[in-house]
Amino acid sequence: xxxxxxxxxxxxxxxxxxxxxxxxxxxxxxxxxxxxxxxxxxxxxxxxxxxxxxxxxxxxxxxxxxxxxxxxxxxxxxxxxxxxxxxxxxxxxxxxxxxxxxxxxxxxxxxxxxxxxxxxxxxxxxxxxxxxxxxxxxxxxxxxxxxxxxxxxxxxxxxxxxxxxxxxxxxxxxxxxxxxxxxxxxxxxxxxxxxxxxxxxxxxxxxxxxxxxxxxxxxxxxxxxxxxxxxxxxxxxxxxxxxxxxxxxxxxxxxxxxxxxxxxxxxxxxxxxxxxxxxxxxxxxxxxxxxxxxxxxxxxxxxxxxxxxxxxxxxxxxxxxxxxxxxxxxxxxxxxxxxxxxxxxxxxxxxxxxxxxxxxxxxxxxxxxxxxxxxxxxxxxxxxxxxxxxxxxxxxxxxxxxxxxxxxxxxxxxxxxxxxxxxxxxxxxxxxxxxxxxxxxxxxxxxxxxxxxxxxxxxxxxxxxxxxxxxxxxxxxxxxxxxxxxxxxxxxxxxxxxxxxxxxxxxxxxxxxxxxxxxxxxxxxxxxxxxxxxxxxxxxxxxxxxxxxxxxxxxxxxxxxxxxxxxxxxxxxxxxxxxxxxxxxxxxxxxxxxxxxxxxxxxxxxxxxxxxxxxxxxxxxxxxxxxxxxxxxxxxxxxxx
Numbered sequence: 266x267x268x269x270x271x272x273x274x275x276x277x278x279x280x281x282x283x284x285x286x287x288x289x290x291x292x293x294x295x296x297x298x299x300x301x302x303x304x305x306x307x308x309x310x311x312x313x314x315x316x317x318x319x320x321x322x323x324x325x326x327x328x329x330x331x332x333x334x335x336x337x338x339x340x341x342x343x344x345x346x347x348x349x350x351x352x353x354x355x356x357x358x359x360x361x362x363x364x365x366x367x368x369x370x371x372x373x374x375x376x377x378x379x380x381x382x383x384x385x386x387x388x389x390x391x392x393x394x395x396x397x398x399x400x401x402x403x404x405x406x407x408x409x410x411x412x413x414x415x416x417x418x419x420x421x422x423x424x425x426x427x428x429x430x431x432x433x434x435x436x437x438x439x440x441x442x443x444x445x446x447x448x449x450x451x452x453x454x455x456x457x458x459x460x461x462x463x464x465x466x467x468x469x470x471x472x473x474x475x476x477x478x479x480x481x482x483x484x485x486x487x488x489x490x491x492x493x494x495x496x497x498x499x500x501x502x503x504x505x506x507x508x509x510x511x512x513x514x515x516x517x518x519x520x521x522x523x524x525x526x527x528x529x530x531x532x533x534x535x536x537x538x539x540x541x542x543x544x545x546x547x548x549x550x551x552x553x554x555x556x557x558x559x560x561x562x563x564x565x566x567x568x569x570x571x572x573x574x575x576x577x578x579x580x581x582x583x584x585x586x587x588x589x590x591x592x593x594x595x596x597x598x599x600x601x602x603x604x605x606x607x608x609x610x611x612x613x614x615x616x617x618x619x620x621x622x623x624x625x626x627x628x629x630x631x632x633x634x635x636x637x638x639x640x641x642x643x644x645x646x647x648x649x650x651x652x653x654x655x656x657x658x659x660x661x662x663x664x665x666x667x668x669x670x671x672x673x674x675x676x677x678x679x680x681x682x683x684x685x686x687x688x689x690x691x692x693x694x695x696x697x698x699x700x701x702x703x704x705x706x707x708x709x710x711x712x713x714x715x716x717x718x719x720x721x722x723x724x725x726x727x728x729x730x731x732x733x734x735x736x737x738x739x740x741x742x743x744x745x746x747x748x749x750x751x752x753x754x755x756x757x758x759x760x761x762x763x764x765x766x767x768x769x770x771x772x773x774x775x776x777x778x779x780x781x782x783x784x785x786x787x788x789x790x791x792x793x794x795x796x797x798x799x800x801x802x803x804x805x806x807x808x809x810x811x812x813x814x815x816x817x818x819x820x821x822x823x824x825x826x827x828x829x830x831x832x833x834x835x836x837x838x839x840x841x842x843x844x845x846x847x848x849x850x851x852x853x854x855x856x857x858x859x860x861x862x863x864x865x866x867x868x869x870x871x872x873x874x875x876x877x878x879x880x881x882x883x884x885x886x887x888x889x890x891x892x893x894x895x896x897x898x899x900x901x902x903x904x905x906x
Contacts, residue, residue, distance in 0.1 A: 271308050284308075512537045629654045775799075806884075824892030830858050831886075852879035861885050 267286040268274055275281050282290040284301040285308075356365040371385045378389030380396030388394050456467050473479060481488060488500040497517070501509040512519060518541075521533040534544045599606035603614040613620050624632035631652045635645035650659040656672035659681075669677045673690070677683030680695035694700045700716040712725040725731045725744075732741040740750045747755055750773075751766035765772040775783040777799070784797040795808040812818075832854050837844045853867040862885035869877040 271312060624651070626653055808884075822892070823896075824889050825896045827858055828889055828893045831855065850881060850883075852881045855881060855886075859885055859889060 268281070268283060269285050282288065285304045287301045287304055288297055289301045356363050358364075371383065373384075375381060375384045375387055377387045378391075378393055378395060380386055380394060380398075386394055456469070457464065457471070483502070485503050487503070489496060490498045490500075496513045498513065498519075499509070499511045501511065510519060516538065518537050519535040520531050522529060522531050524530070530546055532546045536542055536544065599608060600610045602610075602612045603620075604611055612622055624634075626632045631650055633648055633650040636647040637645040646662065646664055648659075648661045650661070651657070652659065658670045659666050660668040666681060667678065669681050669683060671677070671683055671685070673685055675683035675685055675691045675693070677693040677695065679700065680693055683693040684691045694702060694716070696716075698717070702714040703710055704712045704714070710726055712723070712729060712731070715722045715724065723731055725742075728744050730741050730743045732738050734740070738753065740748070741753065742748055743755070745755075745759075746762065748763045749755065750764070751768070752764055755761070756764060756766070767773075775797075777783050780798070780800045782796045782798045785793055786795040788794055792814075793809060795806075798805045798807060831850065833848060833850060835846045835848055837846050852863050852865070856863040856867070856879075862882050863879060864882075865877055865879035867879065869879075871877055
């Protein structure tokens with residue numbers, strides 16, 4: 266590279282062979298020295314004028330006054346004095362610290378102990394700082410003592426081990442306490458007094474209004490209800506198995522009351538006498554009877570049968586117990602509709618042709634089957650849902666919709682909006698990351714179709730192949746990653762990644778709409794090393810020959826002597842059944858004369874012992890021929906002269 270400025274000079278003297286393309290190498294013309302010195306003086310003048318700067322110089326004990334330092338290292342071993350100097354650049358590096366202009370602005374003109382806008386803060390001799398307006402703490406405030414003369418506004422959580430408040434505390438919002446509040450003298454909140462084990466309300470009602478659950482935990486004790494200090498009822502929950510409701514006064518029943526219109530009614534009465542019964546407002550009394558009837562002429566009955574092994578409950582519409590509309594089987598809790606159940610739910614009737622389970626809903630509603638794993642009806646994990654307004658069927662797992670069939674019969678997996686195409690039924694697979702469709706045989710993965718942002722891929726299992734065809738196979742990508750067109754196995758050079766075979770036609774056609782390259786060649790992703798280009802009338806086979814790719818160019822070599830070493834021959838190829846003679850060379854005989862024309866090695870074989878044949882690029886012989894002709898022409902000219 267031509268050294269056009271001082272920064273390009275080499276620290277190794279032998280490497281400085283030119284100054285701005287003027288050669289100062291051994292054996293150059295004497296005038297080159299004069300010209301090179303003149304060019305060097307010009308470089309020094311540019312440096313003095315500042316139009317050409319030194320690159321990363323080391324300055325030791327330098328006094329710079331009124332200049333500009335750009336990219337210099339100052340004071341590697343001794344201090345440098347900078348007086349009235351402008352330092353240009355975006356930052357100053359001192360040791361491992363990188364200081365920019367904003368950093369210097371923040372420490373310029375500060376006063377210890379005083380807060381100023383956009384300036385650093387330095388405590389005074391007493392470690393005090395005044396003038397702060399707002400302090401935002403994202404972490405922990407740790408102080409031996411904290412004296413606040415103004416207001417404290419806390420939007421988040423404040424964790425205080427001990428709080429000593431001399432004055433009043435005015436809470437305009439909610440006080441949230443994750444631990445406990447301990448007050449020996451009591452806490453007065455409006456008219457509620459909490460002291461020891463007693464909550465006292467001086468007058469009026471006590472209203473508890475919460476958005477969640479209200480939980481009473483007696484820790485092994487009972488819940489006792491009193492009236493004027495007299496015990497009335499106890500709820501006992503600590504005997505380990507039962508919950509007892511106990512009325513403490515004789516003949517004091519437990520009643521469930523409500524309002525019907527403007528009249529107060531008793532919906533249910535639990536008689537607390539020894540022979541008491543539960544009485545409903547309608548007059549239905551549940552006693553020791555095993556059958557519950559109404560007064561209709563054709564009663565609908567709940568019949569409890571307890572006759573040995575035939576323990577069941579049945580609901581039926583007349584006196585004929587053989588017609589069982591609903592059976593609740595005690596054995597396993599099975600339910601049968603129209604039949605005796607042998608599973609948790611059995612629906613059927615052998616006397617009918619069809620068994621249907623129907624779900625109805627409004628036209629703007631939905632019919633749903635839930636599958637749950639909790640005690641609550643809402644604790645479902647899966648469902649089958651039919652939305653009547655959109656005529657779509659939805660399937661869910663883990664409480665999330667996974668598949669939908671819309672009104673057109675299109676199927677969506679991972680999407681509620683399957684793609685719709687006119688006259689076509691579509692399957693849409695949607696994912697927030699990777700969408701994949703596995704193809705298995707006997708539960709063994711053979712291949713998969715995968716889609717990710719930016720690509721769609723078809724993959725076969727390890728050792729498998731991907732094949733393409735129309736009625737029969739036309740192409741495949743085999744297990745070694747070879748693309749085979751018109752072939753089912755590699756032919757010839759098994760390492761070739763693209764192989765094509767035509768039958769009575771071209772195996773491959775390369776076409777473009779304008780003149781130019783149709784096939785380019787690179788080595789290992791580097792620069793172009795050749796190409797095949799076309800025009801409207803011809804094809805050119807090109808190899809890289811640009812002068813910018815070459816060095817050590819020599820025009821003074823003996824071509825005639827080398828040419829005479831070549832051994833042109835006539836022969837026929839063994840595979841040619843016609844034994845047609847052709848002109849050419851034996852590759853190994855040319856390799857020592859024009860090695861760049863030959864590929865491969867003499868007598869080479871692959872790992873299986875198959876021959877790896879040498880090849881020759883006879884176009885590499887053209888420069889030798891041309892140089893020989895030029896040498897012969899020069900000799901002829903000399904003889905003629």
